[in-house]
Amino acid sequence: MxxxxxxxxxxxxxxxxxxxxxxxxxxxxxxxxxxxxxxxxxxxxxxxxxxxxxxxxxxxxxxxxxxxxxxxxxxxxxxxxxxxxxxxxxxxxxxxxxxxxxxxxxxxxxxxxxxxxxxxxxxxxxxxxxxxxxxxxxxxxxxxxxxxxxxxxxxxxEYLSENAEAEVSTNDDINDALDKQWHLGFAEVPGAWSYMQNPDGTRVRGNVTVAVVDSGCDLDHPDLVANLDLENAYDVVTGGPLRGEVFTERGTAEEEFAGDNSPFSHGTHVCGIIGAETNNGIGTAGVSYDAKVLPINVFDPGTKKTPTGAIEAAFDYLFGLINNDINNDINIKVVNLSVGSDQAMPLVAEKLKSALEYYNLTVVASAGNGGTSGEHYPSDYEQCISVINATPDRVREKNSNYGSGTDISAPGFHVWSTVDGGSYGYKCGTSMAAAIVSGVAALLYTMDPDATAQQVRDAIIKGADSLSDPTTAAGMVSATNAMELLLFGVDYTDVETEEWYVVGGYFTYVGRAGLMKGYSGTSLFGPELDMTRAEFATVLYRMANPDSGATTDPSLYEDDRTGFADAVSGEYYTAALNWAKDAGIMTGDSSTNYTTVRPNDSLSRQEAAVMSQRFAGALGADTSVANMSTPDLLDWDDVASWARDAMTWCYHNAVISGWDNRDGTHSALPLKMVDRAQMTKIATVLDLDFAKKTSKPTV
Structure with missing residues (x-):
């Protein structure tokens, strides 16, 4: 031969x-x-x-x-x-x-x-x-x-029908189904969802589309229909609109299924893992938190196999949609490939290269269910994120492929999701694991629409938690770690996702806006540490001068001049303090005839209020308190006379609100030091309500 x-x-x-x-x-x-x-x-x-x-x-x-x-x-x-x-x-x-x-x-x-x-x-x-x-x-x-x-x-x-145990249910209450959704907890998805909060209290929902190149989808499933792109759903085999799930082996909705008799609606199950509607009171929740799902069928319903040319054609279809998506209405960012073979696919490889380098698409592929470290395609191609199936014991599921071509592990053992006929069931395989990673990728694009496919890949892989399995170095996907790596450049070990400053959207905002960062060379943000006067000035400077690199680039320290005797030249804060002095935001200490500023000292709530009011005024905002009532705060008399107008203005503009005493009352606490967690809110409000809405100071 x-x-x-x-x-x-x-x-x-x-x-x-x-x-x-x-x-x-x-x-x-x-x-x-x-x-x-x-x-x-x-x-x-x-x-x-x-x-x-x-x-x-x-x-x-x-x-x-x-x-x-x-x-x-x-x-x-x-x-x-x-x-x-x-x-x-x-x-x-x-x-x-x-x-x-x-x-x-x-x-x-x-x-x-x-x-x-x-x-x-x-x-x-x-x-x-x-x-x-x-x-x-x-x-x-x-x-x-x-x-x-x-x-x-x-x-x-990539589905293990012989190992799958399924049960069919209709309209499960979300609370009843939580114990079935173990994969969400193991992939640390809820922690990532915590960051998807806007400062106005609304939830950031999926604004991207995940293309699922598979066996179609139940287009009428009540837990999916709201998130499906029905207009563009496509069947490569027929060359026309998708009519539904082509793998359908099921009885009535009331019948129990197990083993090989389970519903074989592969594409529907994958679509549900990624994009089942969240918080709708039924069934299950998709990892992506309501990203759009675009199902594409490439399988022959008779053979239940697909020629690689059909996969190529699916990518060509997607490329055509993207080329014609002038207003970015579809916004395809992720492609899920829960299919595979042990044979190389050179023409598919060309499509994957185009997908990454021309179209900035993140392609996630299942690693295969052969239980070997041998070659597997398309997942082995470097343009894909190749996903291993992991169990609740944090080890590789015995049938999952592994080896040098794989990149990360994800829950794929008895994953609960949607199946054909408006029902739900368990399935097992690297198909399910890949779908979870696709959902995580969609979360990242939702929170950072300008992210590149390489940035998303790096965040997912570098954010993986360790997996206790000697056969693979590909750790377990952590949606929370990946989100933090993408948004902040580090997965902070001292930030709890249920804390008020995260849930309120403030921590996410300052990270995305580049206003506050963690401590250099560490994985610490320091939420409970006091904010220094120099740090406060630096955050204000970044708001007013978003295009300046002066606080990070030593060559831009405004000739290292310092306006205060105790401010050091060449420090991260030098340009910020010079700017703050010139703009009248920081005037210095009266006790030293305004020649010193104590840059490394903490600042109190009333001092922060004064600087915040001056900052808004320097931007051209109305900072008058003539028509503002005295704040209803228990210890208002403790506020210094020089700070009362500023505290009043901050209170009515929600910059520095009253301290919640948890008994229906609030306090001013003017002498309490501002910590970095509180600063996330101050910075968010000032940036959104003033820095982004008014003119910049001229200095």
Whole structure:
């Protein structure tokens, strides 16, 4: 076999170089050109498809390494051809099959067509009995109607039906189902949800779309329908709108299922893990907290397998949607691939490269259920985040693949989610684990819409918790750690997600806005530590000068001049103190004739109030208290006379509110020092209500 392949490759390379003159047809989808980094703008010409000579070499290499029992579509090749050969009813014009080169092959069947293919059609070509795959590849390479081609490998869903135990329920109350959703706790999803709070009290919900390339979805499921992109749901096999879940083996909703008799609605289960509606009082909650889910079917409902060409076509469809999404209404950010095979997929690899480098998509793939460390695709491609199935015991599930090609582990053992017919059930496999990681990726994009796919990948993988399994170094995904790494650059060990400053959205806001950071070289934020006067000035400076790097770049310290005798030049606060003095926000200590400022001393609530009022005034805001009532605070008389106007103004503008005594009363506590947790609220209110709404000070 090897010798014949080498001879065939040599002969065909010569034939291609002498006889063929390839005209590369620009497609409506992108096959990444080497070295390109940016996504093409809408309407721009994208990179040409893979050179057919390269496709031929890849096909011949694959043929040379085929082993008995390899899971590919026997006697089948996949080809992209001129779409003009496909008639309105989906059938092929018979004359094409009599054309040069392809005439020696058997019948052709359209796999996918549509305007998103840029005038091309993906077809499945039968290889006649007695013809080798090498000979078929040569014919396709020699035909001018053929743009690209590959072997007809097939993938299967990464689901362990023989180990799954399922139960069907209808409209479970969310509280009743919490004990079934162990995967949410193990993946530390609720902690990540804590950060999804706006300072105005509203919840940040999923504003991105996750494409689920799978077996479709129950489009009427009550726990999914609100979050499904029904307009763009697509069936690659039929070349038209998705009609529903193509894997359906179930009885009535009341019937109990177990083992191999469980509902096999694979895509519906994956979609539910990612995007089941949250807090709707039924069933289960998706990891993504209400991201949109775009289901795409690539599976033949009869064989329950998919040719790799269908996966390629699914990516082309997604690329077309993104290219036409001028207003970013769909906002596809994540692609879930809970499918796989042990055979390389070179053309799929090209799509993955385009997905990452042209379209900034995070692609998450299941690692496979073979229980080996061998090769597995598409998950082994570096453009994917490859996910291992982990159990509640924090070890690899015995059937899960592992090895150097894997990146992270996630709960995949008896995961509770939606199934066909409006019901729910357990499933087990790396499919489920991958879906959890896809949901986490969607959470990250929701909170940081400008994040790159590489940043999201790094946050997920670097934020993993250790896994007590010697066979894998891929730790357990932690949605909380990943969120903190993306938003703040570190997963803080001293920040509890249930604390008021996190739940209120203040901690998240100052992190996203770059106003406050943790202590350099540590994983500590110091929420209970006092805020120093220099730190306070630095936060104000960052609000008023968001484009300046003076507090982080020593070369921008305004010539290291210092306006106060005790302020040191070349420090992180130097530019901020100079600015604060020039703007009249910090005037210095009266006891030293205003020559010192005590930059490293803590500041009290009344001192913070004075600086906050002056800051708003420097921005042009109305800081008058003429029409403001005296705050109803128990210890108001303890407020210094020089701070009363400022405390009144801060109270009525919710900058520094009364201290809750937990008995229905509030206190001013003017001499209490401001800690860093309290500063997150002060900074959030000042930035949102004043720095972003008024003019900047001129200094």
């Amino acid at each position: 090897a010798k014949s392949v080498r001879f065939a490759k040599f002969f065909l390379n010569v034939l291609l170089s002498v006889v063929l003159s390839f005209s590369m047809v620009p497609l409506a989808f992108a096959d990444e050109a080497e070295g390109a980094a940016a996504s093409p703008s809408v309407g721009s010409e994208v990179a040409p498809p893979t050179d057919k000579e390269a496709s031929l070499n890849k096909a011949l290499d694959d043929v040379a390494t085929l082993e008995a029992g390899t899971d590919y579509d026997p006697g089948t090749m996949l080809a992209l051809i001129d779409g003009a050969a496909v008639q309105a009813d989906g059938s092929l014009i018979s004359g094409l099959q009599g054309g040069e080169g392809i005439s020696g092959l058997g019948s052709m069947e359209p796999v996918a067509t549509g305007s998103w293919l840029g005038g091309l059609a993906l077809v499945r070509v039968d290889v006649p009995d007695g013809m080798t795959l090498e000979e078929a590849a040569a014919l396709l390479a020699a035909d001018d109607n053929v743009v690209d081609f590959s072997l007809g490998y097939v993938c299967e869903p």
